[in-house]
Amino acid sequence: MCAVNATLDDRVTTAPPRRHAAPPRVRERAGRRGGTLAAGVLLGAAVVLALLVAGMLAPHVPVLGLAGVTASAYLAWALLGAAVVTVLAAILLMRRGGVVRVAATTLGLAALAGSVVVGWQQLSVAREHRVAVDVGGLFALTGSRAEPDASAAYGEHEGRPLGLSLWEPAGSGAGAAPVVVLLHGGGWTSQDRLERTTTAHATWFAEQGYLAISVDYPLSDDEHHLWEVAEPQVACALSWVQDNAARHGGDPGRVFLVGASAGGNLALDVAYRAAAGDLDPACGSAPPVVAAVSTLYPVASPAAFAAGADPLLGGAARDTAIAYTGGTPEGVPERYAAVTPAEHVTDAAPPTLVVAGAADHLVPPAGAVDLAATLEDAGVSHELVVLPAAGHRFDAAPGGVGTQVWRELTLRWFDLHGRAPTTP
Known part of the structure; x- marks a missing residue:
């Protein structure tokens, strides 16, 4: 009996103390x-x-x-x-x-x-425009960006080489592939051929069966105003494409141009001037005929771009336009006319697709509207799509509605205007 009591006593004395719950008011x-x-x-x-x-x-x-x-x-x-x-x-x-x-x-x-x-x-x-939007893709934060399959120098400017990078077409065993040449943006003063968004587009075009080629061109600054230089150098790159595309699985008879922002300005100018026969490349032979061109928010009116109406971005627009041309539209109007795509439109101009943002604070979409009117008057096949509530570089979102619309419309545009093989 004593042993039992001792055991019970031990249990009582060794039991852990109870934790007191917080009062309801504290909880x-x-x-x-x-x-x-x-x-x-x-x-x-x-x-x-x-x-x-x-x-x-x-x-x-x-x-x-x-x-x-x-x-x-x-x-x-x-x-x-x-x-x-x-x-x-x-x-x-x-x-x-x-x-x-x-x-x-x-x-x-x-x-x-x-x-x-x-x-x-x-x-x-x-x-x-009958574009089936991939809903899952709308949430993508990073796009597919593969390293280029090859790079080369196509020319030089003031002793410095100018390069291009190539993404060879997926399924290249099916014959020579169409070629798309991409020109990056950056206000003619910055960026390069491996800029993130340009690289993502090049990768995507290669996945669609294109030989994709992203091109560098000479960049302007406060001391070097290269408005007369950039376009002949892009033409030089096109000459390189004509001579070398076949070695990388491409068909030099089916060349398309793509450009964004300032690169869109260059793509339009080069395509129109080459079609009109008034563009001499800085090197090589005459550039190939561009089958069609597709641009994103292009600087279709450099003068309006230089006006820089936006209180935050207007100063940057004016600075880059002046760096490129060497002056203001009032001071050097002939230079602005020389780099305005509408000034080079003829009935031989290649079919043109332009996708712009209705709310672009950097590049006024009115320039694209005016260009479309000029193309209409010249009888040139064209299409202008203005995306509501979209700004500059809307394609930075790899799966955004604007990106998906532009890519799908570009594929259709190129299919409609020359993607078919030149030989049976």
Whole structure:
């Protein structure tokens, strides 16, 4: 009996002390603090999303519009974020009211509704042109970018070599492939042939069965105004393509030009001048005839570009235009005319596709509209697509609606205008 009692005593004395639960009032205060913090975070996210969506809906508002059109390239993420914020804020609101929670829910709903409106506008353009948008691709943050299969120097400028890089066509055993030559943007003063977006496009074209070639050209600066040099050098690169494409699986009889921004300006000028017979390459033989050209937000009107109306980007536009031409449109009007694509349009100009952003704060889309009118008057096959709520470099989003629309329309354009083999 004593042993039993001793054992029980041991159990009592060695049992761990009980932890006292926090009083209900303390737990309630902690829960309120956590809920208030979560509501504050959601309100901050809702404010940011609402401002971005407001910029998408009112893209020409200074500063706000620029942020909005930049975000519109990744619209799917904005829509998803607005939906998540709205749902979480609504859950908190149902558990307990409060001004912060009501504001977060309301702003989240507004951002969600605005995102749907902008998405509907952009998808309407895709539907109008019968482009089936890959919904999963809309959420892509990085595109496919393969290293080039080869690189070479095609010429030189002031003793420095000018290079190009090649991505050979997938399935190249099926015969000679069409060739697409890509010209990067950068305001004629920056970037190079391996710029991220250009490389992604080149990789994609190679996956579609093209020999893709990205080309460097001489860049201007405050002391070197190369408006007379860049185009003959691009023509020199085309001459290299004509002489060497076959060695890399390409057909020199089917050459297409692609350019973005300042590269779009060069692509249009070179294609039109070569067709008119007034462009002598800086090296090699006469360049091949360009079958068709496709451009993204091209500087179709260098004078309007130099006007630089945007309060944030206008100064950069003026600086690059002056670096390229050596002056303002008022000071050297003949130079601006010389690099304006519409000035070189003839009825021999190649078929032209232009895709521009309606809310481009850097390159006014009005220049593309005027170019389309000039092409119409000349009887040149052309198509202009203006994407709503899209800004400059909308194709930086690898799977954005604008990127998908431009790529699909470019494939169709090239198929329609010369992609078919030149020989049976």
